[in-house]
Amino acid sequence: MTDTRIACSEYMTPEKSLTDIKPIKANPHRGKSSRSSAWYAAKVSFRRHWQLYLILLPAVLYFIIFKYVPLTNAVIAFKDYNVIQGIWGSPWVGLKHFSAFFDNPVFWTLIQNTLGLSLYALIVGFPLPIILAIFLNEIKDGLFKRAVQMITYAPYFISTVIMVSMVILLLSPRLGVLNLGLQAIGAKTVNFLGIPDAFPTIYVWSGVWQYSGYSAIVFLAALAGVDPQLYEAAKMDGASRLQKIFNIDLPGIMPVIVIVLILNVGSILGIGFEKVFLLQNPLNLSTSEVISTYVYKVGLLNANFSFATAVGLFNSIVNMILLVAVNQFAKRVSDTSLW
Amino acid sequence: MVKVKSLRPRRIRESFTDKIFLIVVYAFLTVVLLIVLYPLVYVFSASISSPLAVSSGRVWLLPVDFSLRGYQVALSNPQIITGYANSIYYTFFGTLVSVVLTVLAAYPLSRRNLFGRNIVMFFITFTMIFSGGLIPTYLVVKQLGMIDTRWALIIPGAVAAWQVIIARTFFQQSIPDDLVEAAELDGCSDLNFLWQVVFPLSKPIIAVLALMYAVSQWNAYFDALIYLKSASMQPLQLVLRSILILNTTASGSMDAQTMIERQQLADLLKYTLIVVGSLPVLIMYPFVQRYFVKGMLIGSIKG
Structure with a gap:
């Protein structure tokens, strides 16, 4: 006990100096290059806090093994991977798989479907939560407000499998409520999920149903942070509710809107696999096949590992470029950005 | 003097356009609420209806011929x-x-x-x-x-x-x-x-x-x-x-005698399984949702 006490207090002084980098008198490396003082800082930090590094280690290993090793495994996109020769032993083939993908007629269909779904989802799914949040912010606190919030947030917790099952059931030609309604008015029943052109609408609006309440939370929190004095001042000037929304609410939450928009645009080619895959059927495949489902089918079902990795890599790279570009753009235009 | 005069009437009176706007807001939120609520209520109602009522499409909002047959089948599978x-x-x-x-x-x-x-x-x-x-x-x-x-x-x-x-x-x-x-x-x-x-x-x-x-x-x-x-x-x-x-x-445990009954049960079972599958999360939901809101807000400070 006494030992640790001495050991700890001994390091107190250099420790303080570390936070503002400048070495103090006790530092033997005073006056030397910044590199050696950084080295010194690392050594002191490591000796003092080895326990912290130790508990950090498992997570670091996790990220190396499950996130960074896959990054190096992605070299098989430039090789003809086979199990016998392994990842590093398989022969290099350069950009063969990439050009095979670009020349494949399915390429443009995939891009069109993926971009189409994303843009549709963005145009509908982005403004609705903002409107929901602003409207919720307009009404008095009370049972109704809390009920709307609680209930619109609930579908977020439903799993993708169950969500898709509900969509299939509700749209089913035999049992679905929508078709029962059509029958009741004497119209013919429709197999909605079998119509390729209906797929984007089903995908996007079921997503809106599931996620709008959840997405609104961030905007509601931002609205709660708007300076109340602004509303007081507006009230004095006799501003109408709409004027308050356009002149106080929207400018007040603009930074949050921009951030959410950047994230949305940045993942525009990253249509999630889970929901599209479950909603797919042979009839709607012409509009429902997106990059991620294609990668799964070509890669894991047909065991064409190299080609599928090339497609996936292309997708990741485009996504990253988009995110960086949108972020730079937002920085220029609005002074708000992710980094 | 002027200030006092202008303050009082404005606080009491909601202008005409504001009233209209507020009505629109309440109407919009009510519609949203109903749209979100309907599928949830419908699926739950169907899950506690009789196999025949579900299969013949008689359930559209409230349970018809209350029965727990679906749960019985689901939980014995x-x-x-x-x-x-x-x-x-x-x-x-x-x-x-x-x-x-x-x-x-x-x-x-x-x-x-x-x-x-x-x-x-x-x-x-x-x-x-x-x-x-x-x-x-x-x-x-x-x-x-x-x-x-x-x-x-x-x-x-x-x-x-x-x-x-x-x-x-x-x-x-x-x-x-x-x-x-x-x-x-x-x-x-x-x-x-x-x-x-x-x-x-x-x-x-x-x-x-x-x-x-x-x-x-x-x-x-x-x-x-x-x-x-x-x-x-x-x-x-x-x-x-x-x-x-x-x-x-899901065959095996189904003791259905006829094909028709089997088909009816299969229809009903879908609704029941949706409820059974999301029950643990939805039961917890009212108690835990504030934690999710909290988590999201902590995250957004950084983001």
Whole structure:
């Protein structure tokens, strides 16, 4: 006990100096290059806090093994991977798989479907939560407000499998409520999920149903942070509710809107696999096949590992470029950005 | 004088356009509420109706011919019982591993004087922007010999970068630097400090992390789809997929005498399974939703 006490207090002084980098008198490396003082800082930090590094280690290993090793495994996109020769032993083939993908007629269909779904989802799914949040912010606190919030947030917790099952059931030609309604008015029943052109609408609006309440939370929190004095001042000037929304609410939450928009645009080619895959059927495949489902089918079902990795890599790279570009753009235009 | 005069009438009187606007707001929110509520009520009603009523399309809002036949069948189906047990297993152990790893990573990264923490933070955040993709990750799991083992659902998705960021932000805000220094003066080691001071102060963030991980683990099906082959290890979501989406009828335990009755039960079972599958999460929901809101808000401070 006494030992640790001495050991700890001994390091107190250099420790303080570390936070503002400048070495103090006790530092033997005073006056030397910044590199050696950084080295010194690392050594002191490591000796003092080895326990912290130790508990950090498992997570670091996790990220190396499950996130960074896959990054190096992605070299098989430039090789003809086979199990016998392994990842590093398989022969290099350069950009063969990439050009095979670009020349494949399915390429443009995939891009069109993926971009189409994303843009549709963005145009509908982005403004609705903002409107929901602003409207919720307009009404008095009370049972109704809390009920709307609680209930619109609930579908977020439903799993993708169950969500898709509900969509299939509700749209089913035999049992679905929508078709029962059509029958009741004497119209013919429709197999909605079998119509390729209906797929984007089903995908996007079921997503809106599931996620709008959840997405609104961030905007509601931002609205709660708007300076109340602004509303007081507006009230004095006799501003109408709409004027308050356009002149106080929207400018007040603009930074949050921009951030959410950047994230949305940045993942525009990253249509999630889970929901599209479950909603797919042979009839709607012409509009429902997106990059991620294609990668799964070509890669894991047909065991064409190299080609599928090339497609996936292309997708990741485009996504990253988009995110960086949108972020730079937002920085220029609005002074708000992710980094 | 002027001020007082202009203040009073405006506070009382909502202008005409404001009234109209408020009506529009209430109407919009009511419509939203009904649209969100309807499918939930409908599915629940169908699940407690009789097989015949469901199959003949007589249920559209409220239960018709109340019956618990669907639940009886669902809960006596071995596939579903196994799926349920597996899902509980994966959710429990998955959440445990995830929370422990996340907290142990986030706390050191929240310490301002820890050398190299920014580099580590960058490496973790980068994985959110760029990934090797499906196949390269699958190959890693395969190399580790985890394919078709329970590990595959617990380890490869154990730590989410986003949750690390949330937990780190929490620690930075709620553990004052002075406290750390005072503990150091008293000769308290980093681990002792973590155990005796930080943990008791971090119950809220641990709850947030545990709930977020638990819900996503309970709802996940993709990892099971690609990593598991044996039916005995499948989580509930995958069982539900095969019955609800792929339409493989859950036979075996069904003691149906005729084909018609079998078909009616199969129809009913779909509604029942939707309720059974989301019940654990939806029962917890009213109590835990504030934790999710909290987690989201902590996250958005950083974002």
